[in-house]
Amino acid sequence: MRRLLLLVPFLYFSSCTDKQEAAKTDGSIVTTVGMIADVTRQIAGDKLEVINLIGEGIDPHMHQPSKSEIDKIQKAGLVLYNGLFLEGKMGTILKSRADQGNPVSAVAEGIDVQVIDLGFPDPHLWMDVSIWSKVARKIGDELAAFDPDNGDQYQKQREEYQKNLNDLHTYALMVFPTIPEKQRVLVTAHDAFSYLGRAYGIEVRGIQGISTDSEAGTKDINELVSYLVENKIPAIFVESSVPDKSVKAVIEGAAEKDHAVKIGGELFSDAMGPAGTYQGTYIGMMDHNITTIVNGLGGSAPEGGFQNKLQD
Numbered sequence: 001m002r003r004l005l006l007l008v009p010f011l012y013f014s015s016c017t018d019k020q021e022a023a024k025t026d027g028s029i030v031t032t033v034g035m036i037a038d039v040t041r042q043i044a045g046d047k048l049e050v051i052n053l054i055g056e057g058i059d060p061h062m063h064q065p066s067k068s069e070i071d072k073i074q075k076a077g078l079v080l081y082n083g084l085f086l087e088g089k090m091g092t093i094l095k096s097r098a099d100q101g102n103p104v105s106a107v108a109e110g111i112d113v114q115v116i117d118l119g120f121p122d123p124h125l126w127m128d129v130s131i132w133s134k135v136a137r138k139i140g141d142e143l144a145a146f147d148p149d150n151g152d153q154y155q156k157q158r159e160e161y162q163k164n165l166n167d168l169h170t171y172a173l174m175v176f177p178t179i180p181e182k183q184r185v186l187v188t189a190h191d192a193f194s195y196l197g198r199a200y201g202i203e204v205r206g207i208q209g210i211s212t213d214s215e216a217g218t219k220d221i222n223e224l225v226s227y228l229v230e231n232k233i234p235a236i237f238v239e240s241s242v243p244d245k246s247v248k249a250v251i252e253g254a255a256e257k258d259h260a261v262k263i264g265g266e267l268f269s270d271a272m273g274p275a276g277t278y279q280g281t282y283i284g285m286m287d288h289n290i291t292t293i294v295n296g297l298g299g300s301a302p303e304g305g306f307q308n309k310l311q312d
Helices: 002-007 034-044 067-075 088-099 129-146 148-178 194-200 218-231 245-256 282-296
Strands: 029-033 050-054 078-081 104-106 185-190 203-208 235-239 262-267
Touching (some): 029 034, 034 148, 050 067, 078 088, 078 129, 088 104, 185 218, 194 203, 203 218
Parallel strands (some): 185 203, 235 262
């Protein structure tokens, strides 16, 4: 992570979202990760073309942009990215675009939230649905500024979408307390769930740190094994975009100490589910995560999730 911080400066660029500024571009909206893309599509409807770069099962911390992706960034009318070092290897490309005066916005930066700081900012704001609703507001403002002719429609659709986000947030607040208090510990492959833990009252421990840039060491794994055994934590979770090697090492280490730890399910951390599925939307991704965690740790959440769509 230290190497990443040295390579990529903070990218606090103003979006300068004026369509005339983007006259040399193709008018598309390019997003870096699926969570931003889905919110943008929900708000834009059919008025704007939204192109996402980093898809399902791909780790944005480590993603090396291809020439095709670089071309899409340079040609886009507006680029929306997360910021807070999530897209580390795209940093110089995004800076180059901003230096050219083309619209670019870090949607997770500059909003009124307390960013979790572990020596560097945690970029995974989407894990707290109430925070991601604020990001949705910022995306709506960016789209309205970029395309003012349809600005009122974007804001109306953003308001409707935020109502759905509020319902999902309320669902999470309702089901997390059903987990037995001593079992409210979420252990995952890397530390992407701190915002979820802070919002919904559950302790979070990652085998790796915030970034997947480095592997967990033997000491980290042994300490986590001891914690799981001592506290009788029943489950650990794998992630769709992170290899499960370290998770298996923890399970094997616990077994050697006569404590059975099961895999409570697969969670979506830095990428959503397959395109065209419910889990391939932000709401579906988080509904899946919330429901899977609660049930995996001994709580009680409906198998179909808060919209009864998880079994579709």
